[in-house]
Amino acid sequence: MKPGYGRPLDIRHGRIDMSHGGGGRAMAQLIEQLFMAELDNPYLAQGSDGALLPEVAGRLVVATDSHVVSPLFFPGGDIGCLAVHGTLNDVAMMGARPLYLTAAFILEEGFPLSDLQRIVSSMARASRETGVPVVAGDTKVVERGKGDGVFISTTGVGVVAEGVTLSGHTARPGDKILLSGTIGDHGMAILSQREGLSFDAPIVSDTAALHELVATMLGTGAQIRVLRDPTRGGLATALNEIASQSGVGMLLEEAAIPVSAAVSAACEFLGLDPLYVANEGKLIAICAAGHADRLLDAMRAHPLGQAAAIIGEVVEDDHAFVQMKTRLGGYRMVDWLAGEQLPRIC
Secondary structure (H helix, E strand, C coil): CCCCCCCCCCCCCCECCHHHHCCCHHHHHHHHHHHHHHHCCCCHHHCCCCCCCCCCCCEEEEEEEEECCCCCEECCEEHHHHHHHHHHHHHHCCCEEEEEEEEEEEEECCCEHHHHHHHHHHHHHHHHHHCCCEEEEEEEEECCCCCCCEEEEEEEEEEECCCCCCCCCCCCCCCEEEECCCCCHHHHHHHHHHHCCCCCCCCCCCCCCCHHHHHHHHCCCCCEEEEECCCCCHHHHHHHHHHHHHCCEEEEEHHHCCCCHHHHHHHHHHCCCHHHCCCCCCCEEEECHHHHHHHHHHHHCCHHHCCCEEEEEEECCCCCCEEEECCCCCEEECCCCCCCCCCCCC
């Protein structure tokens, strides 16, 4: 603790008050004793209004995201690690290697300091595990009743190697559609916690950073055209976005789409379609048909892709419809999500 910052924070019993966002001693204490203590790294330690970073070779990718998940803590994770994983994945879906993160916290007056430390500690652990430091940040406090505990906004910076160009506009008829694993785990973990539901088999969020899986996939030399992480709106919405951007249709095989038995049962019980439930540790890959098997093998060899599958193909369709062949042999439209199936999910 630097001289002049007063007594140590009472993290066990203390709560956020308006002085923690006022720019004075209390704010300096909060930053030094909680944020800096947990997230410490040489860039953050510069202590300036921004971080001075070394030069990098290659094209830069920047992605930003805000996290308003409710509840803040859920089976398999919390808003802290989710903020890291979600933004790193946005960078990775561009084929980039993530380098740095920034984080901005909006705190509500009265929020327990112990919960804040738990969240920041989780964020720091995720940062260390992924090798991507949080190099700059900001903290603001709003009056009681004008927030919901804590909101976090994160920005990620990464670099794309030469020759790598991934875009939702480049899917072509004949391409194969791959999925890295089971769908719906994150959304159903949030919902079960939110509603106090319990199932025979626990449902745990799949929140995870995917950039190492992406690096493995790119290392195969397979002709990957599109990567996308199906977060809000789930698999169905992500595929409709890509189909619309590329001006193509898609035909899925229901039997090929991996869904865990617990998520399937929970969705059936609640009247939800797992195709539209959010994920935070899965990706969609669209690649040239002749490279699909090679890519699938590489994905399955990675811990985050063990349940990967080829789930369909890109087809010609001026209407850019996404359709699915059902287990019964019929066909159904997989349309855009209408409204918000599960609000405050990430």
